Amino acid sequence: MGQLASKYIPSTLEHFADPERFPLSGTDGIEALNKAEQIDQYIAAINNSPINILARRDTSYVPSFHAVGKAIPPPDSPWPAGQVIWMDPTADNGLPHTRAPDYICLPSTIPSSQITSTVLHERVHVSQRLHYDAWVKLLKDAWKMAPWTGFFPNSIDERRRINPDIFGVPYFIWDSNWVPLGLFKSKTSPLLKEIDIVWWDVKTRTLHTDAPPGWSEFFGTHPAGEHPYELAAYLIVEAPADNKAYKELKSRLSSLPSS
C-alpha cells in the first residue's frame, strides 16, 4: 500500500504494446477482483476484522466503471509489468495497492504526474508476490531480516492494519529481535492512512514506539517501515543516495528474476 510518491523520474512513457496488459475497468475489473479474491482472500480478511471494516467506512471496493485514458509506463527490469485495474477513487481510501497474482489497483483519479512513481512502487510489490523465495534471500542478505513465525498478543492483533501488499506473507524480524508493524493510531475512528509504525521486541515481548538501536542509522527515518516489503518499495522509488539500507538492497537487485 503506498502513498502517492513523486520523486521517480521516468525514462520512457508509452502505452503497453501488449493488449492483454491494457488496464482493466468495468466488468473486466470486477472479474479480475473476483479472481484476486479467490487467491488472496483480502476482502474476506477485512470482513473478519472490526477495526479494518471501520477504517474502510464510506468507501466502496469496486473498480472504476468507466475506462481511464491515462498512460501506464512500460516496466524496467527487474520489475514485472503487473496488470493495472482502475479503481473507484474511494476504494481503500484511494491508496494504490496490489492484489494476487499480479494486479495493480490504482485510483482512477490518480494525477498523471504520479503514475510512474506509483506504478514502480506497486511493481516492486508484484515482484514480491511472484518471487517470495528470492525476496526472502535478498532481505536476509541485505538487511538481516527473516520471516517471523511468532504471534502478537490479542491487544496488538486488534489494532493491526490489514495491508494488501503484505497480507498473506509473514512479518519479518530484524536482527533476530525486532518485528516492525503498522497499527492504527485510533481504535475508535481508525483511518487507513493514519498508522503508527511500532516494533515488537520478541525477547521481552513488549511494544516499542521508538525505533530500536541502529534501525534509523541503517534504514533512515522513513515512515513506511511497517514491513520490509514496504521499505523496499519506498526506497527503490526514492533511491536516497546516502541511505545504507538502499545501498545494500540496490547492489543485490540483479539477483531477482526479471519478470
Ligand SMILES: [Zn+2]
Ligand atoms: Zn506499498
